[in-house]
Amino acid sequence: MGLLQMIKSQFLCHLFAGYVFLVSGLIINLLQVCTLPLWLVSKQLARRINIRLAYCINSQLVAALEWWSGTECTLYTDPKSYELYGKENAVVVLNHSFEIDFLCGWTFCERFGVLGSSKVLAKKELAYVPVIGWSWYFLEIVFCKRRWEEDRRTVAESLQNLHDYPENFWFLLFCEGTRFTEKKHQISMQVAESKGLPKLKYHLLPRTKGFWVTVQNLRGSAAAVYDSTLNFRNNETPSLLGILNGKKYHADLYVRRIPLEQIPEDEADCAAWLHKLYQEKDSFQEHYAQTGRYPGPIVSPARRPWTLINWLFWSCLLLYPLGLLLSQLVSSGSVLTLVVSVALCSAASLGVRWMIGQTEINRSSNYGNKPASLNNN
Ligand SMILES: CC/C=C\C/C=C\C/C=C\C/C=C\C/C=C\C/C=C/CCC(=O)SCCNC(=O)CCNC(=O)[C@H](O)C(C)(C)COP(=O)(O)OP(=O)(O)OC[C@H]1O[C@@H](n2cnc3c(N)ncnc32)[C@H](O)[C@@H]1OP(=O)(O)O
């Protein structure tokens, strides 16, 4: 391991990064709360301010991926479609197989200029994650309980609300509804068999109702579905902790732009269309497993400096109070102050570690672990 790699794996580096993320994130959450009265005066201005505030949070994780770990993200797509990315609203359908799949999505959001405005159909539990989950309320992120009888109305209403959104956005749907595990795959394939559907090797069976309600309620606002299939070279199993330790990964993303008009409006036909799409995605993953690449040309956007500039801005701003705090701590000589400071530091680092744990598949939910009839979150 080189010197740089050794420095990146030092706990003190992670502690400082976590301090900057947590404190800047809480300041931004506070600023977002301050925009609440503005929603009554000018909803669009409040939205535009929250897009920029959310960028300040999300881009710190993207900076960790792009600049700290140096992870390479290669895009395979049609050059004609490439020209439209970032210039229209779109529904992104992405396989949910990796702990940092959302982060690879965010890096492309950043490179196409939609990082602050992008949305996702997220499980309700994520709304309680400090900083990121809290910021999502102000981004009008759509939450679901993963119980259709409750979600069908709330998801439709939340999506309808986005029709007058002032800036281009991507709406991410992980149609499998949960991260891939062998156990969930086994159960999911039993359900496929019971429905007479072809088995999938690399995916869980997609949940079609959320896709149908999303496409139906974004017609007229979203122009296309971006069918996105993600994989990592050399069977890498990337993690957020690996990124923080400066580990470099190699992500490949295959994106096909499908105009919304090509997607059936009827629920049953739309469900059949989505099942066929996932069978195609499965074949792309097989192609990748055999050849190490996706079909089609590579048209990769380069990373941009803004995520790094944003992180440096917040680090410099927060380094001063940290320096003051440490100097007072040393000069006071008070044991009580020292103990309280160490306790606060430990609580904050455990909090950040818990947040990172939200991305770890070995801590995933029970959703999809039971047969259809007994399914719960
Ligand atoms: C150019 C670059 C392009 C792209 C860049 C890539 C991405 C960038 C884009 C945006 C980035 C933005 C943000 C990213 C940041 C953070 C992301 C964070 C991640 C959080 C995401 C999540 O939280 S995922 C979990 C929540 N989301 C979902 O669950 C969505 C999918 N689910 C649905 O849509 C569901 O339909 C539902 C949730 C609406 C309702 O679920 P419920 O379970 O109640 O009902 P269903 O009807 O869906 O399920 C029952 C039906 O499913 C069949 N089935 C299949 N398998 C099973 C099983 N194992 N157990 C039970 N049932 C199963 C079942 O038979 C039923 O079938 P029917 O025929 O009756 O429908």
Ligand SMILES: CCCCCCCCCCCCCCCC(=O)OC[C@@H](O)COP(=O)(O)O
């Ligand atoms: C550089 C700063 C370091 C600080 C790190 C802070 C880390 C905050 C991470 C919060 C990320 C929230 C997004 C999690 C995405 C995710 O992957 O959710 C899982 C769900 O899809 C499905 O859940 P499940 O059913 O359990 O598989």
